[in-house]
Amino acid sequence: MALFAVRMDVAIPDDVDPAVRAETIATEKAYSQELQRGGEWVHIWRIVGQYSNISVFDVVDNERLHEILWGLPLFKWMTVEVTPLAGHPSDIALDG
Numbered sequence: 001m002a003l004f005a006v007r008m009d010v011a012i013p014d015d016v017d018p019a020v021r022a023e024t025i026a027t028e029k030a031y032s033q034e035l036q037r038g039g040e041w042v043h044i045w046r047i048v049g050q051y052s053n054i055s056v057f058d059v060v061d062n063e064r065l066h067e068i069l070w071g072l073p074l075f076k077w078m079t080v081e082v083t084p085l086a087g088h089p090s091d092i093a094l095d096g
């Protein structure tokens with residue numbers, strides 16, 4: 001499995017219909033929670049004061065993360081930054 005930190009910055013245009021906006025956010029929440037329940041979306045944290053989050057994904061490979069991110073209902077209104085993660089040698093969990 002491969003771990004990634006992903007920062008998502010959301011900017012929904014002002015002229016989006018309020019009903020479309022609400023529906024897209026609700027669909028996004030359901031999509032995210034399904035992936036959380038399935039174990040691939042491991043963490044989601046709000047960045048204080050911003051319409052942004054930092055999430056951690058645990059997925060089989062880069063292609064799977066790409067598929068997940070492109071499937072985000074809010075993707076068209078997001079800027080996404082992906083950081084691949086590796087184990088740290090000072091992590092006590094890895095210090096046999």
Ligand SMILES: O=C(O)C[C@H]1C=CC(=O)O1
Nearest residue numbers: 010028029032051052053
């Ligand atoms: O609110 C956000 O950070 C954007 C997005 C990511 C998951 C979700 O439910 O909404």
